[in-house]
Amino acid sequence: MVLKRVLVIGAGLAGSEAAMFLARNNIQVVLIEGKTIQLNPAQKIPTFAELVCTNSLKSMEPTSGHGILKNEMKAMGSLVLECGAVHAVPAGDALAVDREKFSEEITNRLSQHPNIRVVSLEADDPLALMKHFECQYVIVATGPLTTSKLESWIKEMSGDDFYFYDAIAPVVDADSLDLSKMYFKDRHKEMEEGGDYLNSQMNKEQYYEFVDALATAEKVPQKDFEDWKFFESCLPIDLMAERGKDTARFSCMKPVGLEPDIKGKWPYAVVQLRKENLLGSAYNLVGFQTRLTYKEQVRVFRMIPGLENASFIHLGSCHRNSFLNARKLLRSDLSSKKHPELYFAGQITGVEGYTESASIGLYVAYQVLRRMKGLNPVSFPVETAIGALVNYIMTIEKPCPSNINFGLLPSVELTKEQRKGDRKRTKKEIVSKRAFDVFQNFYSETIVSTLN
Numbered sequence: 001m002v003l004k005r006v007l008v009i010g011a012g013l014a015g016s017e018a019a020m021f022l023a024r025n026n027i028q029v030v031l032i033e034g035k036t037i038q039l040n041p042a043q044k045i046p047t048f049a050e051l052v053c054t055n056s057l058k059s060m061e062p063t064s065g066h067g068i069l070k071n072e073m074k075a076m077g078s079l080v081l082e083c084g085a086v087h088a089v090p091a092g093d094a095l096a097v098d099r100e101k102f103s104e105e106i107t108n109r110l111s112q113h114p115n116i117r118v119v120s121l122e123a124d125d126p127l128a129l130m131k132h133f134e135c136q137y138v139i140v141a142t143g144p145l146t147t148s149k150l151e152s153w154i155k156e157m158s159g160d161d162f163y164f165y166d167a168i169a170p171v172v173d174a175d176s177l178d179l180s181k182m183y184f185k186d187r188h189k190e191m192e193e194g195g196d197y198l199n200s201q202m203n204k205e206q207y208y209e210f211v212d213a214l215a216t217a218e219k220v221p222q223k224d225f226e227d228w229k230f231f232e233s234c235l236p237i238d239l240m241a242e243r244g245k246d247t248a249r250f251s252c253m254k255p256v257g258l259e260p261d262i263k264g265k266w267p268y269a270v271v272q273l274r275k276e277n278l279l280g281s282a283y284n285l286v287g288f289q290t291r292l293t294y295k296e297q298v299r300v301f302r303m304i305p306g307l308e309n310a311s312f313i314h315l316g317s318c319h320r321n322s323f324l325n326a327r328k329l330l331r332s333d334l335s336s337k338k339h340p341e342l343y344f345a346g347q348i349t350g351v352e353g354y355t356e357s358a359s360i361g362l363y364v365a366y367q368v369l370r371r372m373k374g375l376n377p378v379s380f381p382v383e384t385a386i387g388a389l390v391n392y393i394m395t396i397e398k399p400c401p402s403n404i405n406f407g408l409l410p411s412v413e414l415t416k417e418q419r420k421g422d423r424k425r426t427k428k429e430i431v432s433k434r435a436f437d438v439f440q441n442f443y444s445e446t447i448v449s450t451l452n
C-alpha cells in the first residue's frame with residue numbers, strides 16, 4: 001500500500017509552510033516539534049514559527065528582493081504571509097507582525113488542520129522516525145539552532161559538509177563602488193592578465209586609522225548560548241584589529257603580489273573584493289567577516305578607498321548557524337543525494353532570513369508533492385526570487401548563507417536611454433518586473449497543473 005504521508009521535522013518558518021502546503025494538497029502530515037518540550041536559548045514562546053529576533057518580515061515593496069519573494073510565496077499559498085497579514089503592525093513598507101499572535105495563529109491553523117498530526121518530540125534520526133510514523137518522505141526543517149541529537153545525525157551523514165558556525169563578510173553593490181580608486185588584479189599575476197579581484201590600496205596613515213576604527217567600533221554582544229569559537233584562518237577582521245595593529249596586514253590585507261599606486265608608491269595594506277556572482281553585480285569583501293554592529297560596519301567600511309558611497313547588499317555577521325553544503329549533499333529539489341527520501345528545507349539548506357527560510361519550505365513541499373504525484377522535480381527559473389535562492393545554494397562553492405537580494409538575480413543591460421536616469425532604480429524596476437512576469441508564466445504553466 002502506498003502511504004500518502006510526509007513527516008516534517010521542525011515547526012519553524014519553513015516547516016510550518018511545508019506542512020500546510022502539503023496538508024492543503026490532501027497529503028497527510030506528521031509534524032514534529034521539539035520546543036514544546038524544551039525551548040532553545042533563542043526561543044521565548046512554546047508556539048510555532050517563532051520570530052526569534054526582529055518582528056519584521058522585511059519589505060513588501062514590489063521592486064525589492066523581499067517584495068519579489070513575497071509575491072511568489074503568496075501565489076503558492078504562504079501560511080506565513082497569510083498569518084502575517086492578519087497580525088500585521090504598522091511598519092511603513094515592511095511587513096512587521098505581533099510575534100506572539102502571529103505564532104499563535106500559525107500554531108492553531110496547523111494543529112486544527114484535519115490532515116496534520118502534531119507530535120511533541122525532539123527528533124534524532126529522521127529516517128528511523130519516517131519509518132516509525134509510516135511516512136514516505138521526511139523534510140528536515142530544524143533551522144539554524146537544530147538540537148544536538150539531530151545535529152550529530154546530520155553531521156555523521158554529511159561529514160565536513162555540515163557547518164555549525166557562520167562568519168559572513170559584507171557584500172557591496174558593484175554600481176556603488178568608485179572604480180577610479182580601485183583596480184582589477186589577482187595577487188602574483190601580471191596586470192595584463194586582468195583578474196577576479198578588485199583591489200583597494202591603503203597607505204600607512206589610512207591603514208592605521210582604519211584598524212583603530214575597527215578595534216574601537218561597537219560590536220554585537222555575544223549571546224549566552226553562542227560559544228564563539230573562531231577558526232584561526234577565518235578570524236573576524238575586527239578581532240584581528242584587536243589582536244594587533246599589524247595583524248590584518250599580515251593576513252587578508254597583506255600588500256603582496258599587487259601593484260604600486262598611480263604615483264608609483266607600493267601599498268601599505270590592501271582590501272580585496274571578489275565577485276559575488278558571475279555577472280559581477282555584487283562584490284564580497286574578502287576576509288571581512290565581522291562582529292561589528294550593522295551601523296558601525298557601514299561607517300567603518302566606507303573608510304576603504306572606493307567604498308565611500310558603498311551600498312551594502314548584506315552586512316557581515318558571526319553567529320551560531322547549522323547549515324549544509326547544499327551543492328555537495330543535495331539535489332536541486334533539495335532531497336539528499338545519499339537518502340533520496342530525505343529532504344531539507346529552510347535555513348539549514350544555506351539561505352538566511354525568516355522569509356527566505358519560509359519560501360524554501362514552500363519550494364520543498366512543492367517538489368515533494370510533485371514526486372508523490374509521479375512527476376519529476378522542476379527547477380524554478382533563476383529570474384524568480386525562489387529560483388535565484390535555490391540556484392545560489394546549489395552553485396556557491398564556499399557556502400555562505402544569503403538572504404534574497406538583487407545580486408542573486410541575473411542582471412540586465414540598460415539601454416543608452418535607460419542609463420540617463422537613476423540607473424540603480426531603473427535596473428531594480430526592470431529586474432522586478434521580469435521576475436514578476438517569469439513567475440506568472442511559470443506558475444500558470446507548471447505550478448497550477450501540479451496542484452490540480
Ligand SMILES: Cc1cc2nc3c(=O)[nH]c(=O)nc-3n(C[C@H](O)[C@H](O)[C@H](O)COP(=O)(O)OP(=O)(O)OC[C@H]3O[C@@H](n4cnc5c(N)ncnc54)[C@H](O)[C@@H]3O)c2cc1C
Pocket residue numbers: 009010011012013014015032033034035040042048049050051052053054121122123124141142143144145146147149150320345346347348352353354355357358
Ligand atoms: C539568534 C538568531 C536570530 C535571528 N534573527 C533573524 C532576524 O532578525 N531576521 C531574520 O530574517 N532572520 C533571523 N534569523 C535567521 C533565520 O532566518 C531564522 O532563524 C528563521 O527562523 C529560520 O527558519 P527555519 O524554519 O529554517 O528555522 P526555525 O524557524 O528556527 O525553525 C526550526 C524549528 O525546528 C525546531 N527544532 C530544532 N531541532 C529540532 C529537533 N531535533 N526536533 C524537533 N524540532 C526541532 C525548533 O524548535 C524550531 O521551531 C536569526 C537566527 C538566529 C539563530
